[in-house]
């Protein structure tokens with residue numbers, strides 16, 4: 001059950017640019033277990049201020065993907081409070097949830113491209129479900145595909161693309177609607193370093209234009225190149241900083 | 250970039266994934282049977298009404314003459330008063346030859362004595378519209394002091410009416426069963442479609458599609474399949490009925506003659522609309538239900 005009286009918890013660990021900023025994501029003492037299994041996440045407190053750029057790390061199986069799922073509304077927390085865009089998700093109606101999802105771009109480890117739709121159609125999907133007219137978004141989609149280096153395979157089917165190309169298509173789909181929150185799970189896992197840099201440049205470009213970014217990754221090298229916030233999951237708990245057990249309150 | 254002219258959106262549901270053809274065939278067969286039931290019941294109804302109408306417009310009056318000598322005079326009196334009372338009707342004596350003929354089935358081909366006092370038979374046939382009222386005819390004759398019995402064929406007419414109603418009830422039952430099966434089949438097919446399109450739905454939900462957006466996809470798909478199947482079935486049913494009705498009427502002595510009427514096709518259009526709506530509605534309900542169940546699970 002969500003905790004009542006969620007406002008102004010005294011101990012909210014990583015609070016990037018803490019101040020009067022609006023929180024895009026706020027977790028308060030969130031716990032999660034799958035079914036009757038052990039708690040994967042325990043008492044997680046987290047705040048993502050609007051316009052922040054955060055990396056989430058942790059060893060394999062630590063619960064990075066799980067935490068992201070809570071952020072993009074695919075999983076319900078077992079306890080604690082989660083606010084997205086300042087609204088408690090546990091009291092949202094179905095329509096409100098879907099409207100919230102339209103503000104969140106998601107890139108997953110397995111891409112989730114639709115096999116029978118062309119790359120163009122896959123990328124255009126978030127705009128299509130909001131009822132936007134094709135003429136209105138056609139040019140935008142084509143330009144973005146050029147930008148991520150998929151201009152030549154717009155009409156191809158996803159299975160005919162390489163893993164890296166599929167990943168770029170998935171990223172293009174996540175950013176096409178200029179989401180307020182961008183969540184990516186290992187977005188550079190399948191691409192060479194050059195493309196990886198390029199994708200991250202896309203993310204930071206979006207971040208500069210106001211999108212809040214949360215990226216889960218193993219890639220420490222990648223993290224060290226960017227001077228952004230880092231959070232780490234260890235034993236079901238969330239810490240700030242990269243390593244050495246340094247816990248920032 | 251401009252040689253890429255994708256102006257039409259690709260369908261979101263994978264049309265190749267689920268077995269649409271067998272669903273359409275099943276719907277076509279059901280609609281074929283429904284169309285035949287409709288056409289048969291319509292023509293049985295019409296036929297029954299025709300027979301009934303004919304029977305109700307005719308009656309045979311049996312004049313019980315007081316003595317053979319007075320037969321001729323009493324017959325004339327009866328004819329005159331009947332003609333006065335029913336100016337529109339065709340009223341004529343059947344004559345002795347005809348009367349004898351009518352007795353043959355009961356008495357066999359025996360030689361009847363010439364002086365056997367045969368009853369005088371008078372047939373009454375109304376032109377159209379009105380049905381005969383037996384009591385009224387009896388009153389008219391009684392006022393002239395004549396005794397008569399009247400057969401207004403009401404027994405036959407009632408029986409024909411009863412069997413026509415029976416046929417209609419049977420046809421309606423068949424229709425109801427077919428529509429019920431249509432609902433079940435469409436719900437079943439939508440469930441199958443939902444599970445084959447699971448990945449698509451998952452992505453649509455992820456990018457923020459409303460339930461109604463997803464439901465509309467399945468409603469449109471099921472409706473289109475219902476339309477195709479019922480159209481094919483109704484056309485084949487109509488063809489079959491036309492072929493039946495073109496047969497020599499002698500062959501169909503026991504079956505109701507299929508006398509088709511072009512207005513019957515209106516009911517077939519209703520059938521097509523009905524099946525299409527049923528398929529769409531069942532798909533819509535099923536989709537909403539499964540989406541809701543899915544949500545509760547997560």
Ligand SMILES: Nc1ncnc2c1ncn2[C@@H]1O[C@H](COP(=O)(O)OP(=O)(O)OP(=O)(O)O)[C@@H](O)[C@H]1O
Pocket residue numbers: 034037040058059060061062063064065066067
């Ligand atoms: N659907 C599920 N049902 C049950 N347990 C699950 C489920 N998904 C994940 N888990 C468990 O939760 C734990 C955390 O998984 P998660 O996928 O969040 O890890 P991760 O940090 O993303 O790992 P990786 O870096 O390998 O992607 C794992 O122990 C995993 O077995």
Ligand SMILES: [Mg+2]
Pocket residue numbers: 064065066109185
């Ligand atoms: Mg993971």
